[in-house]
Amino acid sequence: xxxxxxMPVYPRSPVRPVRGExxxxxxxxxxxxxxxASGIAVNLLGHGHPHVTKAIQDQAATLxxxxxxxxxxxxEAFAQRLVDLTFADTVFFTNSGAEAVECAIKTARRxxxxxxxxxxxxxxxxxxxxxxxxxxxxxxxxxxxLRDGFAPLLPGFKVVEFDDxxxxxxxxxxxxxxxxLEPVQGEGGIRPASQHFIEGLRKACxxxxxxxxxxxxxxxxxxxxxxxxxxxxxVAPDIMAxxxxxxxxxxxxxxxxxxxxxxxxxxxxxGSTYGGNPLAMAAGQAVFDVVANEEFLxxxxxxxxxxxxxxxxxxxxxxxxxxxxxxxxxMLGIKMKTDxxxxxxxxxxxxxxAVAAGDNVMRVLPPLNIEExxxxxxxxxxxxxxxxxxxxxxx
Ligand SMILES: *Cc1c(COP(=O)(O)O)cnc(C)c1O
Numbered sequence: 001x002x003x004x005x006x007m008p009v010y011p012r013s014p015v016r017p018v019r020g021e022x023x024x025x026x027x028x029x030x031x032x033x034x035x036x037a038s039g040i041a042v043n044l045l046g047h048g049h050p051h052v053t054k055a056i057q058d059q060a061a062t063l064x065x066x067x068x069x070x071x072x073x074x075x076e077a078f079a080q081r082l083v084d085l086t087f088a089d090t091v092f093f094t095n096s097g098a099e100a101v102e103c104a105i106k107t108a109r110r111x112x113x114x115x116x117x118x119x120x121x122x123x124x125x126x127x128x129x130x131x132x133x134x135x136x137x138x139x140x141x142x143x144x145x146l147r148d149g150f151a152p153l154l155p156g157f158k159v160v161e162f163d164d165x166x167x168x169x170x171x172x173x174x175x176x177x178x179x180x181l182e183p184v185q186g187e188g189g190i191r192p193a194s195q196h197f198i199e200g201l202r203k204a205c206x207x208x209x210x211x212x213x214x215x216x217x218x219x220x221x222x223x224x225x226x227x228x229x230x231x232x233x234x235v236a237p238d239i240m241a242x243x244x245x246x247x248x249x250x251x252x253x254x255x256x257x258x259x260x261x262x263x264x265x266x267x268x269x270x271g272s273t274y275g276g277n278p279l280a281m282a283a284g285q286a287v288f289d290v291v292a293n294e295e296f297l298x299x300x301x302x303x304x305x306x307x308x309x310x311x312x313x314x315x316x317x318x319x320x321x322x323x324x325x326x327x328x329x330x331m332l333g334i335k336m337k338t339d340x341x342x343x344x345x346x347x348x349x350x351x352x353x354a355v356a357a358g359d360n361v362m363r364v365l366p367p368l369n370i371e372e373x374x375x376x377x378x379x380x381x382x383x384x385x386x387x388x389x390x391x392x393x394x395x
Pocket of ligand 1: 097133244
């Protein structure tokens with residue numbers, strides 16, 4: 001048999017981690033890696049964080065799962081915490097980012113359905129967006145590599161240029177339900193939307209009774225230096241998907257909504273077997289215990305500025321490779337003049353993990369609790385790798 005037991009849908013690298021400790025991963029044969037990928041913005045507090053680990057261990061021994069047939073003191077408590085800390089009035093818990101976005105799409109459609117406007121079912125989405133790998137979420141992007149071979153895709157999405165307010169407004173018609181976007185595009189290449197764009201979309205939603213839906217699966221949960229990125233724009237969505245970092249490594253997602261936006265989500269309209277089970281809630285609560293306070297968030301902003309300025313000082317020394325740094329907080333991207341995917345692959349051989357993204361960007365997504373020494377190690381390691389890079393590659 002030629003096919004591998006693990007369905008071969010990923011180009012898996014030779015890095016084979018078996019253990020983690022803080023900002024480091026260790027491979028099968030003891031190789032050590034500085035992990036500035038964080039499982040793609042998931043391991044917010046690095047590996048083996050004692051508070052998160054203990055919360056999961058204790059909850060696993062107490063009660064892991066019961067289903068949503070019963071009352072959920074654990075779910076109520078974490079939902080209340082999210083409601084207290086965000087724009088939202090209500091929360092649906094999922095196991096992944098794509099499911100959180102699916103719930104957001106359904107909530108937006110149901111809002112108009114409940115108001116007697118079922119014809120308002122289209123979401124306007126944006127170029128190079130990434131919302132997940134389900135049929136709904138691949139239908140919400142124009143990225144051909146995500147869609148190829150999966151037709152027929154779902155109707156109800158119209159893709160226009162990201163950060164182009166005029167294009168977004170021009171796409172609105174009598175079928176429009178709202179806009180779905182990442183305020184800071186992640187896999188598309190660490191592209192923060194402009195203030196003008198986000199404000200313009202909010203205004204259009206207010207004037208035309210449309211839903212503003214944010215996908216903060218990657219940029220949410222303290223990554224950008226505020227609990228959610230929308231806070232930095234001073235613009236609240238009606239519906240928001242959160243996941244990745246929210247469980248600190250435990251599979252957890254959430255769809256947050258205002259009371260108004262969730263008007264159609266009544267008993268029987270949605271569900272999930274695992275969603276919000278006691279084990280997942282314990283993980284989420286433990287992450288929030290650590291990150292949801294001004295001291296931690298201020299530290300993320302300061303660390304982000306230090307990392308960014310260290311990178312900005314180093315990059316000109318290798319200006320044949322690097323162009324610039326962009327992003328917010330500890331969600332940074334280095335725009336490269338060469339194939340970022342090949343360079344990220346090379347970096348792994350030097351014991352440094354980062355993540356490639358679209359637009360030839362290398363994503364730098366360290367754990368949020370890194371220290372000065374990790375910044376130095378990363379920047380020095382990156383610089384040394386850049387100095388050596390052309391030699392073996394050009395040979
Ligand atoms: C990763 C990601 C998703 C999908 O999350 P999964 O947990 O892989 O389903 C959706 N939206 C954004 C912005 C993401 O970065």
